[in-house]
Amino acid sequence: MILEIKDLNVTYNSKSDNPNAAVRGVSFALEENSFSGLIGESGSGKSTVIMTLLGLLPRDSAASGEILYKGRSILGIPEDKMASLRQREIALIPQGALNSFTPVMTIGRHLREVLELHLGLKGEAAERRITELLAEVELPPEIAARYPHELSGGQKQRAAIAIALSCEPKLILADEPTTALDVITQAAILRLLERLRREKNLTILLVTHDLPLAASVCGELFVMKDGKLIESGTPRQLIDSPREAHTRALIAAML
Numbered sequence: 552m553i554l555e556i557k558d559l560n561v562t563y564n565s566k567s568d569n570p571n572a573a574v575r576g577v578s579f580a581l582e583e584n585s586f587s588g589l590i591g592e593s594g595s596g597k598s599t600v601i602m603t604l605l606g607l608l609p610r611d612s613a614a615s616g617e618i619l620y621k622g623r624s625i626l627g628i629p630e631d632k633m634a635s636l637r638q639r640e641i642a643l644i645p646q647g648a649l650n651s652f653t654p655v656m657t658i659g660r661h662l663r664e665v666l667e668l669h670l671g672l673k674g675e676a677a678e679r680r681i682t683e684l685l686a687e688v689e690l691p692p693e694i695a696a697r698y699p700h701e702l703s704g705g706q707k708q709r710a711a712i713a714i715a716l717s718c719e720p721k722l723i724l725a726d727e728p729t730t731a732l733d734v735i736t737q738a739a740i741l742r743l744l745e746r747l748r749r750e751k752n753l754t755i756l757l758v759t760h761d762l763p764l765a766a767s768v769c770g771e772l773f774v775m776k777d778g779k780l781i782e783s784g785t786p787r788q789l790i791d792s793p794r795e796a797h798t799r800a801l802i803a804a805m806l
C-alpha cells in the first residue's frame with residue numbers, strides 16, 4: 552500500500568462553539584499504481600480528506616487518526632517535512648485548476664517558476680524539461696508561449712497536469728479534474744491520466760461527485776456521505792450490488 556488512512560477524523564473550527572466534524576472515522580488504503588476514486592456529493596468531506604493528506608488544513612481545525620504514506624506516519628508532521636513531501640511525492644491537481652492560472656503569465660513561465668522554485672532548474676535545463684512535460688500531457692511545445700486565455704479548457708487542464716507532474720510525484724490527488732469540461736474532453740483527460748499512471752507508475756486518487764465518470768476509469772471506488780465512508784468496492788461491485796441507498800442514488804445518475 553502506498554497510502555493508508557486509518558480512522559481519520561477532521562473537525563473544522565475545533566475550538567469554537569460550533570465545530571464542524573467534516574470527516575468521521577474514515578479508513579481506506581491505496582495500492583501502489585492503482586487508480587481509485589473518492590466519490591460523494593458536495594460537502595461529503597472529500598476535499599477535507601485530501602487537504603488533510605497534504606497537511607493543508609486551516610489552523611483552527613483538528614485531525615486525529617493515522618495517515619501512512621509508504622508506511623511512514625505523515626499526519627501532523629512538521630510543515631517543512633510536509634512541504635517537501637508535497638513537492639516530491641504527493642501532487643495535487645486542484646479543484647478549479649482551469650481558473651488557477653495567473654492571466655498575465657504564459658504557461659511556460661508558470662512551469663519555469665515551479666521548476667526553479669522546487670527543483671532549482673533554470674535556463675536550458677528548464678526549457679528542455681518544459682518541452683518534455685508538455686509532451687507528456689500531449690501538448691505541443693508552442694503552448695509554452697501562450698497565455699491561459701489562449702488555451703481551451705482541455706488544454707488548460709493538461710497544463711495543470713503538467714504542473715502536477717513537474718516534480719515527478721508518486722501519488723496524484725486529482726480534485727474534480729474534469730468538471731466544467733465537455734464529455735469528450737473529460738474522457739480524453741481521464742485517458743491521459745490513465746496512460747500517465749501506467750507509464751510513470753503513478754498512483755492516482757480521483758476525487759469527484761460523478762460516480763459514472765469515476766467508474767469508467769477507476770479500479771476501486773470509495774463512497775463518502777456526511778463525512779463517513781459508507782461503501783467501497785470495484786465499480787462492478789458497486790453497480791451490481793450497492794449496499795447503501797445513497798450509492799444506489801449516485802448510480803441512478805448512470806441510467
Ligand SMILES: Nc1ncnc2c1ncn2[C@@H]1O[C@H](COP(=O)(O)OP(=O)(O)OP(=O)(O)O)[C@@H](O)[C@H]1O
Pocket residue numbers: 563564571573591592593594595596597598599600609760
Ligand atoms: N475551511 C473550512 N472551514 C470550515 N468548514 C469547512 C472548510 N472547508 C470545508 N468545510 C466544511 O466541511 C464539510 C466538508 O466539505 P468538503 O469541502 O470536504 O466536501 P467535498 O465533498 O469536497 O465537497 P465539494 O465536492 O463541494 O468540494 C462541509 O460541511 C464544508 O462546509
